[in-house]
Amino acid sequence: MKKSALRARQVYTALLYLYPTGFRREYAMELTLLFVDMYRAAAAQGLRALVSLWLTVLPDLIWSAIRERMRTMFNIKWSAVPIQKWGGLASFLLGVTFIVAPLIYLTGNLRDAMGAFAYSVADLLYGPVWAASLVTMVFALRERIGERAPRRMSLALLAAALAAATMVLVACIRSANRNYHIIHPELHLENNQAILIVWTNLVAGVSAAGGHFLGWCMVLIGSAGWTTRLLPRGLSVLYMAAGIASLFVYLLPANEGLVGTLGVVISIWQGILLLKAGAGETQAPGKTASQPY
Amino acid sequence: MKQSRRDPQSFLPLTPAFFNILLALADGEKHGYAIMQEVIAHTGGTLRLGPGTLYGAIKRLLEDDLIEEIAERPDPAHDDERRRYYGLTEFGQRVAAAEAGRLQELVQLARDRRLLPDKVPMRGTE
Numbered sequence: 001m002k003k004s005a006l007r008a009r010q011v012y013t014a015l016l017y018l019y020p021t022g023f024r025r026e027y028a029m030e031l032t033l034l035f036v037d038m039y040r041a042a043a044a045q046g047l048r049a050l051v052s053l054w055l056t057v058l059p060d061l062i063w064s065a066i067r068e069r070m071r072t073m074f075n076i077k078w079s080a081v082p083i084q085k086w087g088g089l090a091s092f093l094l095g096v097t098f099i100v101a102p103l104i105y106l107t108g109n110l111r112d113a114m115g116a117f118a119y120s121v122a123d124l125l126y127g128p129v130w131a132a133s134l135v136t137m138v139f140a141l142r143e144r145i146g147e148r149a150p151r152r153m154s155l156a157l158l159a160a161a162l163a164a165a166t167m168v169l170v171a172c173i174r175s176a177n178r179n180y181h182i183i184h185p186e187l188h189l190e191n192n193q194a195i196l197i198v199w200t201n202l203v204a205g206v207s208a209a210g211g212h213f214l215g216w217c218m219v220l221i222g223s224a225g226w227t228t229r230l231l232p233r234g235l236s237v238l239y240m241a242a243g244i245a246s247l248f249v250y251l252l253p254a255n256e257g258l259v260g261t262l263g264v265v266i267s268i269w270q271g272i273l274l275l276k277a278g279a280g281e282t283q284a285p286g287k288t289a290s291q292p293y
Numbered sequence: 294m295k296q297s298r299r300d301p302q303s304f305l306p307l308t309p310a311f312f313n314i315l316l317a318l319a320d321g322e323k324h325g326y327a328i329m330q331e332v333i334a335h336t337g338g339t340l341r342l343g344p345g346t347l348y349g350a351i352k353r354l355l356e357d358d359l360i361e362e363i364a365e366r367p368d369p370a371h372d373d374e375r376r377r378y379y380g381l382t383e384f385g386q387r388v389a390a391a392e393a394g395r396l397q398e399l400v401q402l403a404r405d406r407r408l409l410p411d412k413v414p415m416r417g418t419e
Contacts, residue, residue, distance in 0.1 A: 019345075023348075023349075023352070026352070027348045027351075027352070029375055030324075030325055030348065030375075030376070030377055031325075031344050031345070031348055033325070033326070033373060033375060033376060034325045034326050034329070034344045034347070034348075035344055037326040038326070038329075038344070056341065056343055057343060057344065059343075060343025060344065060345045060346055061343070061344070061345045063345070064343065064345025064346050064348075064349050065345065067349060068345075068349060147309055147340065148339075150340075150341060
């Protein structure tokens with residue numbers, strides 16, 4: 001085996017640790033053999049095919065690992081869960097976070113009696129809640145339109161996961177900074193210009209990175225929705241417009257307001273569509289919640 | 294036999310991934326890579342199963358006895374003996390047939406409503 005193929009195999013084998021132990025024990029050898037076959041076929045076609053292989057294999061590995069872990073944890077059959085319904089609820093929740101968290105950040109005052117608590121709520125909403133809602137919504141969308149646009153929807157999910165991780169990181173930085181200020185009032189950190197500059201730049205930079213990943217996610221969803229016609233034209237256009245605005249938040253921070261506003265409209269529209277689809281799914285004749293497929 | 298008493302209809306509708314894996318196994322036992330290639334070939338490349346999705350589906354199909362692992366290993370001279378081969382069970386054939394029948398009914402409905410011409414050209418004959 002060539003050196004590059006051997007290295008690719010090692011990387012893939014290491015990534016198999018993302019799967020639960022039982023699944024890995026059962027299928028690791030076969031997954032590796034299959035990957036080696038795919039790698040050989042791609043290597044024969046050149047660099048572009050190799051890049052395409054990794055772009056197919058990595059998102060597939062991540063999401064199938066999540067699915068297997070969920071099945072192991074909850075002993076559930078994934079497709080029996082009305083994922084469209086969860087996606088719809090997550091979408092509405094995303095809309096709520098887009099409205100409530102910025103309002104708290106803009107109007108809150110840390111010196112108020114409930115100030116610190118309000119900021120903590122905002123960090124929770126704009127961090128973990130926003131992240132989980134986004135990933136759940138995109139996951140539900142991928143289940144819905146992913147068969148007709150698999151690569152774009154897998155990449156959209158990957159971008160959503162990156163945006164989610166980045167926004168959780170921002171929330172952690174914000175929260176840690178505030179708590180440190182509160183715990184150590186004797187340091188008068190709020191008057192320390194160096195800390196203020198570092199903190200502001202750090203939060204702004206990481207948020208902009210999150211916005212950039214969100215931009216990719218929305219552009220990919222909009223494009224997949226447009227070409228497959230599985231999303232209304234208007235919604236696809238909104239996704240793309242918001243996505244393009246969000247992609248360049250790091251250059252034009254003023255875009256953040258536009259992204260937030262479009263985000264609210266998209267979340268509500270998408271939430272209604274997913275809830276309707278979820279209702280149709282659960283009411284489909286002959287299909288029951290315990291049905292495995 | 295316990296399995297054959299189950300109603301194939303209770304498994305419908307199958308997802309495209311499950312149905313295509315069963316279709317790929319309908320003409321004989323195959324290993325994972327061969328299933329993947331067969332699915333790409335018979336869907337004209339519109340459905341590409343990643344390794345994780347494929348083996349996740351295989352695991353579930355095994356759990357529900359729609360497919361089985363074939364105990365016989367190929368001749369090591371012809372293939373890697375570590376590969377596992379899978380085949381359709383009798384119940385899996387009935388489930389796949391039931392799904393094909395369901396899809397046929399939908400196609401007939403589409404014809405009745407003039408969404409499709411009476412005779413649809415086969416893939417590659419256009």
